[in-house]
Amino acid sequence: MKVLVADDISRQGLEKLRIVPDIEIEVRTGLSEAELAQAVRAADALLVRSQSKVTERVLESAGRLKVIGRAGVGVDNIDVAAATRRGIVVVNAPDGNxxxxxxxxxxxxxxxxxxxxxxxxxxxxxxxxxxxxxxxxxxxxxxxxxxxxxxxxxxxxxxxxxxxxxxxxxxxxxxxxxxxxxxxxxxxxxxxxxxxxxxxxxxxxxxxxxxxxxxxxxxxxxxxxxxxxxxxxxxxxxxxxxxxxxxxxxxxxxxxxxxxxxxxxxxxxxxxxxxxTPHLGASTEEAQLNVAIVVAEEVANVLLGRPFRNAVNLPSLDKELSDYLAPYLVLGEKLGALLGQLSPQSMADIEIAYGGELALQDVSFLSRTVLKGLLSQRFADEVNYVNAPTLAQEAGINVREVKQPKSTVFTSLLSVSAVTPQGRRRVAGTLYNGAGARIVQIDDYRIDMLPEGRMIYTEHVDRPGMIGRIGMILGEADINIGSMQVGRRDTGGQAVMLLSVDKPVPSEVLDAIGQIAGIHTIRSIEL
Structure with missing residues (x-):
């Protein structure tokens, strides 16, 4: 198996790979995108730091590539989505520096x-x-x-x-x-x-x-x-x-x-x-050695079929379970991200509940995707599908799974709740046959919304003209509304609303909406 090293990485770290039988190392640094695309054709693994850009064009040439190792934390220079689509595992070294x-x-x-x-x-x-x-x-x-x-x-x-x-x-x-x-x-x-x-x-x-x-x-x-x-x-x-x-x-x-x-x-x-100083936070001999050793070991683990810890993207699942869970994995991560953006406060207790047919499956990995979405609001690139439970534990957050096979009106229901200073908050979603994923509940409010794109969320008094005032402010800011969903319990009472919008909403526009009488909460959401 061939490992292509495209950036300067500690020699001591590379020794972790050199001593592994059947692994050959080729070091070629300073490559252009076209040169990297050509060089990666014969590689089973690619090791980079921050200099090399692992673009979709590069990955299109990577017929044998199984794993990309990033000697550091951030993966902005790697097209993780393109790697995931091709079944390529991306690993990093989140705590080496x-x-x-x-x-x-x-x-x-x-x-x-x-x-x-x-x-x-x-x-x-x-x-x-x-x-x-x-x-x-x-x-x-x-x-x-x-x-x-x-x-x-x-x-x-x-x-x-x-x-x-x-x-x-x-x-x-x-x-x-x-x-x-x-x-x-x-x-x-x-x-x-x-x-x-x-x-x-x-x-x-x-x-x-x-x-x-x-x-x-x-x-x-x-x-x-x-x-x-x-x-x-x-x-x-x-x-x-x-x-x-x-x-x-x-x-x-x-x-x-x-x-x-x-x-x-x-x-x-x-x-x-x-x-x-010129971005020297991780520039010590020890840090560079640590991240090189960690990522080299992770790359070897992936190539040899051994367990690995620091996957940034989705590791392999059993095919049958993977096929069944695939749409729920996307839904779960977005529900976690939604809850994290609705409640950017401390969370001491998280409950992930599975209802209906979903409760009959092995959902342990699905829970990790929920946590990854939720904790990404705090940890950004540092959190992944593998270390999300550990990071939650280190942060003092209690996480539990609940299965309720017979307690839902939906064929399957995934809900996520957390205790915040404002009380327990909850979001839920499901899959509609032929219509895909939907957000179906926020707190006690029923709703039906696609979990994707940019949104504005409000908590407000349900009174005539409220939606029109919000629409007018957005229109004056040249922001188009794609869709709208309102959830309410009683006419004239409290309500929530999700608006999908076509482009980012500036903070001054959010502030203007927040000044409308009857608006209690406004949030910018991105899923």
């Missing part, structure tokens, strides 16, 4: 507190100026950790060792988990308001893009310091420039940017109190 990213965050925080880069440059220039570089201690300061996943958790542990008070925000952070870590759980607005230092560790999703914006900077203490070693775009860079110029932010340390490389004329470059 956790410690490196954590330690880089702390290096940036300390450098920021003690002006280390500027002081170093001053001494190198022949100046001995101590007064200009008086810093602050970390001891006794409050650190807000925005995103309490693996890296955020490691940062919190080290901050406590420095004598800092840690306030953590994460939609999935439970009270018990916060207590276990010895931190204070808080809402995002409260966390940033209390902080002397802020560090962000969320994935970049549509919910977290510009999570730290002008309104959030306005809530912060004067003289706050902020660090981003997670993803460019979580912090609104223009808002950060404004906050630096106004003196609201005493300093920032950035390893990631909305555009990389950082443009030469970027306005952030004019601030002396900003520390820059």
């Amino acid at each position: 956790t410690i490196s990213a954590c330690e880089h965050t702390f290096a940036m925080m300390i450098g920021l507190a003690r002006h280390i880069p500027r002081a170093h440059a001053s001494v190198k220039a022949g100046v001995w100026d101590r007064k200009s570089f008086v810093g602050v201690e970390l001891m006794g300061k409050t650190l807000a950790v925005i995103g309490m996943g693996r890296i955020g958790t490691e940062v919190a542990k080290r901050a406590k060792a420095f004598g800092m008070k840690v306030v953590g925000y994460d939609p999935f952070l439970t009270d018990d988990r916060a207590k276990e870590l010895g931190i204070v759980k808080a809402a995002l607005e409260d966390a940033v308001a209390a902080a002397d230092f802020i560090t962000v560790h969320t994935p970049l999703t549509k919910e977290t893009r510009h999570l730290i914006d002008a309104a959030m900077f306005a809530r912060m203490k004067d003289g706050v310091r902020i660090v981003n070693c997670a993803r460019g775009g979580i912090i609104d860079e223009q808002a950060l420039c404004d906050a630096l110029a106004a003196g609201k932010v005493a300093g920032a340390a950035l390893d990631v940017y909305e555009q990389e490389p950082l443009p030469a004329d970027h306005p952030l470059r004019r601030f002396d109190n900003v520390i820059f």
